[in-house]
Amino acid sequence: MNFLNPLLLAGLAAAALPVIIHLINRRRAVRRRFPALDFLIRSQRRLARSLKIRQWLLLALRIAALVLIPLAMARPFLMSDAGSAEAERLPAGVVFVVDDSSSMSYGDGAVWDAAVDEIQARMDELRPWDKAALVYASKAPAQASAVDDDSLNTLTDDIGELRSALDDHRPTPRATDLTGALRTAAEILADADLPQKRIILVTDRQKSGLNTDALPEGGFGAAIEVLDVRPKTVAPNLAVTGATYSQRSSGKRPEFGVVGELHNYGDVDVKGVQVQLEIDGTIVGSGLIDIPARKTVTKEFVHRFDGRNGLHRAAVRIAAGSDEHSVDNAYFLPIHLQEKIRVLLVNGDPRSVAYQDELYYFERALNPSRSSKSAILTEQVGVDGLAAQEKLDGYDVIALANVEKLPRLVVARIQAFVGAGGGLLMIAGNNVKADTWNSNFGDLLPKPIRSVKLLARRDEPDAPLRVVRFGATDATHPVFKVFELPGGESLQRVPVYSYLLLEPSAAADSRILASYSDGGPALIERRIGEGRSVLLTTTVDRDWTDFPIRVPFLVVMRRLVHYLGRRSAGGTQSTHLIGQRVEFADIDAGDRAQLEVRDPEGRRILLTPTSAEAGAPLGFVPLEAGAYSVVSVPEAGGEPQPLPSLAFAVNPEAIESDLTALSGDELSVLLTGAPAGDSAGLAQRPTRRVGLWSMLLFLVTLILLGETILGTRRSVLMRLGRLLIGRSASPQA
Amino acid sequence: MSTSPTPALSQREQYLDPAMLMKLGGLLIRARSVVEGAIAGMHRSPHRGSSVEFAEYKEYTPGDEIKHIDWKAFGKFDKYYVKQFEDETNLGCYLLLDGSGSMDFGSEGVTKLEYARTLAASFAYFLLRQGDAVGALVFDDAPGVFLPPSSKNRHLDDVLQVLDSIPGTGRTDIARALSSMAERVRRRGIMMVFSDMLDDADRVMNIAKVMRKRKQEVVVFHVMDPAELDLPYEGLTIFEGLEGEGELLVDPDDVRDQYAKEMRAHIDHIQRQCLDGDIEYFRTLTTTPLEQVLLDFISGRL
Known part of the structure; x- marks a missing residue:
């Protein structure tokens, strides 16, 4: 409230007048002797309550009038955005x-x-x-x-x-x-x-x-x-901004690690946030973490599946009630449990004598019985055979063993394979020439190769003294985690006669998984797109090392293949953002016409081509977060066939979580x-100025009217009442 | 009982205003004025006849006054009959005057005490003139001077002196005065109480009823000031009690109705109690001519 004449507010002091007048009147009261004082006292007692109320009311009205008059004269007003x-x-x-x-x-x-x-x-x-x-x-x-x-x-x-x-x-x-x-x-x-x-x-x-x-x-x-x-x-907003998974072990109850990324978008640290892992609608893991302000932390869950292969719907969640913005408190991802890992072995040095063959030990390590019952199915081809493979999507891992060189087209095909999530294992051998490999596989190698380091020949008498052995390993890596257990030191007894020396300038995304005792890298990994390539700097036959005939060989090779397996790890290639178009480019012609997506609510969405052109990819735009599945509906009718490999998850954009x-x-x-x-x-x-003085003056008028009625002597009112009643009664009389 | 004048008297309006009356000399003169005025209003000469009333005839027996033989009856019945008069019952009248502090109040130029005193004196004069014996008692919270009854003419001076002796102070205790009278008076008599009745009415009436049962007649003259009825004051007032009740600051306008209600209830209660106890009750304002009160009393007894 503002005033046009604020100086007139000094008149508010007049509010004290009624009290002063009351005190003066009290002093000026007439003193009278009266015989029936007891009757007066009794009457006054009976009326005390109503008299007191009337007197206080009178005092309040008089003070209110004396306050409101100067207030109105000061001309108060309000600024209002409503009205004329x-x-x-x-x-x-x-x-x-x-x-x-x-x-x-x-x-x-x-x-x-x-x-x-x-x-x-x-x-x-x-x-x-x-x-x-x-x-x-x-x-x-x-x-x-x-x-x-x-x-x-x-x-x-x-x-x-x-x-x-x-x-x-x-x-x-x-x-x-x-x-x-x-x-x-x-x-x-x-x-x-x-x-x-x-x-x-x-x-x-x-x-x-x-x-x-x-x-x-x-x-x-x-x-x-x-x-x-x-x-x-606005309370600090927590969000699950991402999640990935990787297979830790195979077997009847394969073990998977699921890593959720959680971000605190607020300016205050949040402690004790409950994070849960949900698989197929059931919470299977839970843990508490602290998330510092404006930081991202990860929470890893380990889960063993009960052997049912195929698609599993996973979600990393922040428990309900942790923050006020719940939309971004879950991140969905599909997990594909692969029944078998298909490995394409490319033999760069095939021999007629079995045990001299480059892949003799490696293939038997992966598939000892060489049967289709093994979790790892191998297929061996030569360089020419690889070149003849137009599509590599049918494999999960490609192993290049002692391959001298590959046509550029094939290399490009392998690059696409790895970029889409496939695993590549590159194995050294006598055919490997540094220059050739660097130029031919430069984009796939974790590190450029410098030369071959020959430490000793097997038949030399002092060979045991000159050889190197496997040394430090990355104990946190799924491949070498088991070597932390008792007996794991057997890896460190394996002699290596020759290995590839690598250039010290490493690619930023490469990681040394195992080294030799002299510090040279033995196994080195690099992420390429959605996939990985791993370089083994010695051989998988006995040319450069006795590794193939030692016990750890089988463990390392099998775990390595599992690790590289295309669909045993993932998180990003099967997840999409809300509002972004999801396309299915490489669908068989038979499936194309009748592909249907089931959204998280179970609604059916028929996929449509991106354009009217024949062969244009099918796709749609998801508008809700959650797990989606894809089915193929035969044109001729019949039961829809699920396509678990096409299942995907949709998550909200992380940018929206930043409040x-x-x-x-x-x-x-x-x-x-x-x-x-x-x-x-x-x-x-x-806005306009709304004057309040007229309203105040009207209020003053009402108050004065009330004061007049309340302040008038009862006798006068009685007389007036009688007069009025008398007048109204007289016409009837 | 009513204080309103009889129609014959109201037309004459010859009575003295009490305020004017009080300006006349002594109590005796005032009493005489009242009684003479009242008697004159009755169109009878106060000097004729007897104040005693004829009651019955009885056969003459030796020793009776010969002058009382009714010769007309002898002519009719050939027997001697003697007139018997009420005088012979030898009534004693007692005037009980309230002299408490509350009586010392008057808003119309005459206090209740002066009014009551003059009224009592008038009755004394009247009764003594009739040959009745008159006694007197003044009291406040305790019985004061008591004068035994006598019918001698010069007794009037003593009665007036007693009535004049009370100054109008102290608290009121009518019941105690009546109790005192009950102890003193064994014979039949009339107790005339002149008071403003600002006392515990139930207690007073209980004693009065007991006296009535003992063949004592009790007559209450309830003297009130007009201001006591309608509280005619204006403006913030500090009321001060006359019998030490303290003070009260109040605007009379605020309590007037309630006060009038309380006072009316008090008067009604006394009146009802008197009626129940066969006690004569006269309520009079200090503005009412005394002659009228006297006549009302007399006319009620004719």
Whole structure:
């Protein structure tokens, strides 16, 4: 409240007058002798309560009158944005840009409800000749219509339609794109032929929602008013931003490790967050972790499957109630339990004598009985045979043993194979020449090769002294973890006569898994795309080492193949983001026409080609987070056939989890180039001065009237009453 | 009982205003004025006839006064009959005057005490003129001077002196005064109580009823000031009790109705108790002419 004449407020001191007058009157009371004092005292006692109330009421009324009079004379007023100022406006086109992204579901929907209330209130203020449109600001799904209902994107005078559309709408799990929505709003208004144009932006001011690079330099061509619906306090938001898995062991109950990534987007450390691993709808693991402010931590779960191969739906979750924004508290991923690992062995030095063959020991280590019952199925080809393989997708691991050189086309094919998640094992041998391998397999090698290091020949008498043995291993790696157990030291007794020396300049993503006793790398890994390549710097026959005839050989080779197996690890190639198109490019022609996706709610979605061209990949845009499965429905009818290899998961965009807000000024500067308080800044609601003095004076009049009635002597009132009754009765008489 | 004047008297309006009356000399003159005025109003000469009333005839027996023989009856019945008068019952009247502090109040130029005193004196004068014996007692919270009854003419001076002896102070205890009288008076008599009755009415009435049962007549003259009835004051007032009740600051306007209600209930209660106990009750304001009160009393006994 403000005052035009604040000096007149000094008159408030008059409020003390009634009390002073009361005290003076008390002193001036007449003293009388009276015989029937007992009757007076008795009467006064009986009336004491009502007399006291009447006297206090009188005092209050008199003080109130004396307070209100100077208050009214000081001419108080309020600034109001409602009233006649709005009625004076010309017809207006108003576009409500409503942020309906995932962050608006904060607080179990409370923010969204508040936003809807605000918008409804603004819609109430629209007059019959105004027009309005509704534009939602969650990121538009790829190759889909911009909003669920295009009709909302047109200015209409049917506000009821907009209102009911808003009532039915809920926040989406998608990220925010305020810039795109504002552009849409500006386009709508640009086409409108109305004298007043206004954009009302309803937002929680999420920083990530505004793409500053895409903001138009000249503004949006209309006044923008921001309805800020951000809660006053926002608790630190925790999110599961990713998850991967890897197979630790094979067998009847294969062991998998699932690693979840959790991020704290708040500025306060959060301790004791309960994280859970869910497999096929059942929570199978749980643990507590601390997540420092603005940091990412990982939580690893180990789970043994009970032998059922195929697709399993996994999710890493933050337990319910850990934060106020629950949409990003789960990360979904499909886990494929591969029944068998198919290994393509490429023999670079085939021999007719079996035990002299390059792959004699290796193949028997992988598939000792050479039967199809083994968990690892091997297929041996020569270099030419490899070149003849057009598609390598049927294999999980390719092992190049002592291969001198491969055609570039084949190398490119192997690169694609590894990039898509396949495993490549490169094994040294006499045919390996440093220059050739560096130029031929440069993109696949974990490190460039320098030369072959010959330590001793087997038949030399001092060979045992000159050889090196396997030394340090990465005990955390799944391949060598078991060598930490008793008996694991047997690996360190294996002699190596020759091995490949590598260049010291290592690729950043390579990792040494095992070394020789002289420090030279023995087994080195590199991630390439979704897959891995591993280089063994000695042989898998007895040319350079006795490793193939030692016990650890079988363990290392089998575990290595399991580790490299294409579908025994994953997390990213089968996961997609909400709103991004998922395509299935390499589908058999028989499956193409009738592919169906089942979303997390069990709804069926028929896949459509990306374009009208024949052979265009099938795909669709998922709008919900969760696990999706794909089935093939025969055209002729019949039971749908599940395609577990195509199953995938959809997760929300991590950027939406960052609830960091722009300040009002920052938002104003970004949208208009001027701060919020500036006339060029964000539009303020028109306000006008509302005087309160007339109301106060009316109040004073009422109070004085009440005081007059209450303060009048009873005898006078009685007389007056009698007079009135007498008058009304006389006509009847 | 009513204090309203009889129709014949109201037309004449010849009575003295009590306030004016009080300005006349002594108590004797005032009493005489009242009685003479009252008798004159009755159109009878106070000097004719006898104050004693005829009661019955009885046959003459030796020793009776010969002058009392009714010769007309002798003519009719040929026997000697003697007139018997009530005088012969030898009634004693006792005037009990309340002289407490509350009686010393008057809003109309005359205090209740002065009024009651003059009224009592008037009765004394009247009764003595009739030949009745008159006694007197003044009291406040305790019985004061007591004068035994006598019918001698010069007894009037003693009665007036006793009535004049009380100053109008102290608290009221009517019951105690009546008890004292009950102890002193064994013969039949009339107890005339002049008081404002600002006392415990139940206690007073209980004693009065006991006296009534002992063949004592009790007559209550309830003297009130008009201000006691309608509390006519305005403005914030500190009321001060006359019998040490303390003070009360109040705006009379606020309590007037309730006060009038309480006072009315008190008067009604006394009146009802008197009726129940066969006690004569006269309520009079200090503005009511004394002659009228006297006549009301007399007319009630004719």
